[in-house]
Amino acid sequence: MSAVTSADITRDPFLPNWPRRFGFIGLGLYCLYALSTLQITWDRFVRGLDQGAKFLDRLWPPNFAPDKIAMMTEGLMESIQIAILATAVGILLSLPIGLAAARNLVPGWLSWTSRTLIALCRSFHPMIVAILFVKAVGFGALAGILALIISSIGFIAKLFAEAIEEMNMKQVEAVRATGASWFNVLIMGVLPQVIARFVGFGAYQLDSNLRNSTMVGIVGGGGIGATLFTAYQRFDYDFVMTILLAIIAIIMVSELLSGWLRRVFQ
């Protein structure tokens, strides 16, 4: 509209954010440094691709021999059992632990105790926990189940506590104003607000436990992992492919199942 004056040009609409600029420059420099120390060269990358192509070639066609299928089915069934048991027990334990961690429902000392417990459950990858349990209770499915229960608590209880802290306190207050007991306030004021999200977390954790239950076998925690690892070691890549396809199928089914669960409870 009016002519641009020198006063207009000197007014800066966006302030430079130097801390952010330094942050990005620092990150870029560190990536270059890390790349240089790990001795990753173009030459090595190309050779690796070549190996990869050979590997992919040997993966196909998958091996559907009856004895292999039987071996795989046994391992897969055990993995599914590990996942479902760990999820069920994990959900049952997460409900009270998550409630006890919500700062808007319980006194401070209790929520801090519960939060510490949750933080401990979250601090290690399920595989590391699985190694601990294999050492503690021996090889087999029990170790896998216990490991996945721990990681389930770490995930569900934490998110459940956060969901409770985000709920509408006015609705809770209205129920409290009727003279309802603490447990009745919980049942009619708190749970209706958060139960759908809790089911969502549980369904997601089942998904995640199915994936992880195929892994714990590698360290002796039972399930398909041991079979898969042995097949890799023996270069039975066609059998590896069969197992991978079966795992993909299971994960897809669980995806459908958890989507359905969420819809039912929304």
Next chain:
Amino acid sequence: MSLSNSTSADARALVIKNLHKEYVAGKPILKDINLTVDGRGITAIIGPSGTGKSTLVRCINRLVAPTEGEILFQGNDLVKLSGTALRHARRKIGMVHQEYNLVERLSVMENVLSGRLGYIPAWKAFLRKFEPADIQNAFRLLDAVGLGDFATRRADQLSGGQRQRVGIARALMQDPDLILADEPTSSLDPKTSVEIMEIMVRLAGERDVPVIINIHNVDLAKRFSNRIIGMARGEVVFDGPPANLKDHHLADIYGGESWMETA
């Protein structure tokens, strides 16, 4: 229901003595409130926002803890109660909230039956095993507020006016000896506001339950109450029947006079 009107009215009287509340030390919201509310009729508390109306009402059912003072109701000092005794006192005090405060994901019926939560154990609440007589009564109350066909709807499907009707039914479900209404119409349009006030006043009158209403709409307060309490700066500055409330009182309560001239 009540054996004799005079005894029930006495039993439902509320006495507030030297009530003092400060959320932040040295900044009082309520300064030395003294009030006696009869056990019948509609008492409207008017005053500008932030003057402590809401705090006063919430001190009565102890959603807010008073700093000092006494609130005498049915032989108890509500200020001193805690635990089970406090819950038992709350059971007889129904509350209607500004934003309805229904549990959105529960059905209308579940929200109304929440009024009985002070009387049933947790396992029954969990299994929704309410007394058949309570369920009967809930249906009757829903009919009375004009929502007989909405019992199984989820509360979040209702309009604001419908939600507040459920809120009234929930409060009456407690079979209360006192109803507190904290700005029950300020989230509603003018026509719905009048409807809600009519329903609340009618149903409370049928049961002879006294009602204390916080309301900033002076016209509604004059139209529906027998007594108006004007508050300003944390103190009671007017107390009397609606007919006695004059412009100079309003000027004192709300400050200035320019806002009245357009009305």
